[in-house]
Amino acid sequence: MDSDHMECSEDERPPSPIKFSGTIKGKGKASKGFTSQIEDNLPWVEKYRPQTLVELVSHKEITSTVERFINEGRVPHLLFYGPPGTGKTSTILACARKLYGDDWRSMVMELNASDERGIDVVREQIKNYAGTRKMFSAGFKLIILDEADAMTQQAQNALRRVVEKYTKNVRFCIICNYVSKIIPALQSRCTRFRFSPIEQDQVKSRLDFIIQSEKVNITNDGISALLKLSGGDMRRALNVLQACHSAYDFINASVVYECTGNPEPTDVEYIVNTMSKDEFSLAYSNINKMRIEKGFALQDIVTELFKYFLNQHDFPAKSRVYFLDKLSQVELGTGSSEKFQLISLLGSYKIAIGMDGEDMVL
Numbered sequence: 001m002d003s004d005h006m007e008c009s010e011d012e013r014p015p016s017p018i019k020f021s022g023t024i025k026g027k028g029k030a031s032k033g034f035t036s037q038i039e040d041n042l043p044w045v046e047k048y049r050p051q052t053l054v055e056l057v058s059h060k061e062i063t064s065t066v067e068r069f070i071n072e073g074r075v076p077h078l079l080f081y082g083p084p085g086t087g088k089t090s091t092i093l094a095c096a097r098k099l100y101g102d103d104w105r106s107m108v109m110e111l112n113a114s115d116e117r118g119i120d121v122v123r124e125q126i127k128n129y130a131g132t133r134k135m136f137s138a139g140f141k142l143i144i145l146d147e148a149d150a151m152t153q154q155a156q157n158a159l160r161r162v163v164e165k166y167t168k169n170v171r172f173c174i175i176c177n178y179v180s181k182i183i184p185a186l187q188s189r190c191t192r193f194r195f196s197p198i199e200q201d202q203v204k205s206r207l208d209f210i211i212q213s214e215k216v217n218i219t220n221d222g223i224s225a226l227l228k229l230s231g232g233d234m235r236r237a238l239n240v241l242q243a244c245h246s247a248y249d250f251i252n253a254s255v256v257y258e259c260t261g262n263p264e265p266t267d268v269e270y271i272v273n274t275m276s277k278d279e280f281s282l283a284y285s286n287i288n289k290m291r292i293e294k295g296f297a298l299q300d301i302v303t304e305l306f307k308y309f310l311n312q313h314d315f316p317a318k319s320r321v322y323f324l325d326k327l328s329q330v331e332l333g334t335g336s337s338e339k340f341q342l343i344s345l346l347g348s349y350k351i352a353i354g355m356d357g358e359d360m361v362l
């Protein structure tokens, strides 16, 4: 069965002004016991990683299919793909717990395929691990191969033979963001499951639970901003929430935007205003000044403008299509000078609003 659910989308996030270190301290919890203190210091993504398939708030069709494989004792090699933070690793770890119970760690080997030591080391580890045969309740061991899309074609070809050779006593779960980077021969040996960005209401239900458990003081508009910025990436939602909670006693939308370094809706309005009303060089210096003062990456401005104009139905359709196209070109050009990109963005906007002629239907 092939459960394809979405296209992978690139997700390059800007550096956040308040960096999430993973060692954020709990607030006012010094009197707690040692175990609680360790728990308090855990990143929430780990503290609240679902332990069972039922606890996963999304992709129920995937979890129920995999659960059926486990119950029927017919687990195939698996290929989980999709954008970051959508529960691929959490799902396979929950499967491991279901398969092996409390002893799951001794039955599972987790490898990062992008490991700098290269495929030879990875292959050697797999061989050593897969080659040792034991009797287990499930009858096979599990090897989780994360970030498999970072492997070269050559390495993937080598892996193909390893998968074949040890199928008797090992199941592989290959995890990646971009399935197109996995060679067809490896794909065809696996049952593929596509993890789409998590629905907003599902992210919200998990956030609500954690907000209550951690007694986070957050407004509704703060939660909405979190949902909007996370774009279906649960890891990002939890990391930003924890970073905000550790830095502020009270969280609203502004705090969330400040924490992530993303432009607020009022900033976007300001940018659109100056682009529309001011002449080229003044608009350029206004946006540049704001960008430097507020520490925005140009890519974030581009992303926000893209979302803004996508829904700007008052804007003539022809101009809108032209500008959206130019925005995506600027986005693709990330890495070149931000100054030139901003000039190009502004120039495209001026051309777009100067466009006459018949309108198009979008």
Ligand SMILES: Nc1ncnc2c1ncn2[C@@H]1O[C@H](COP(=O)(O)OP(=O)(O)OP(=O)(O)O)[C@@H](O)[C@H]1O
Pocket: 044, 045, 046, 048, 049, 050, 055, 056, 057, 058, 059, 082, 083, 084, 085, 086, 087, 088, 089, 090, 091, 176, 177, 195, 198, 206, 234, 235, 238
């Ligand atoms: N469906 C879900 N239900 C509840 N929490 C989730 C879910 N998916 C993800 N999370 C939370 O987000 C964190 C990151 O998820 P996970 O590591 O499973 O993502 P991933 O898809 O493997 O990401 P990547 O591709 O970056 O490795 C988890 O630790 C968990 O806290």
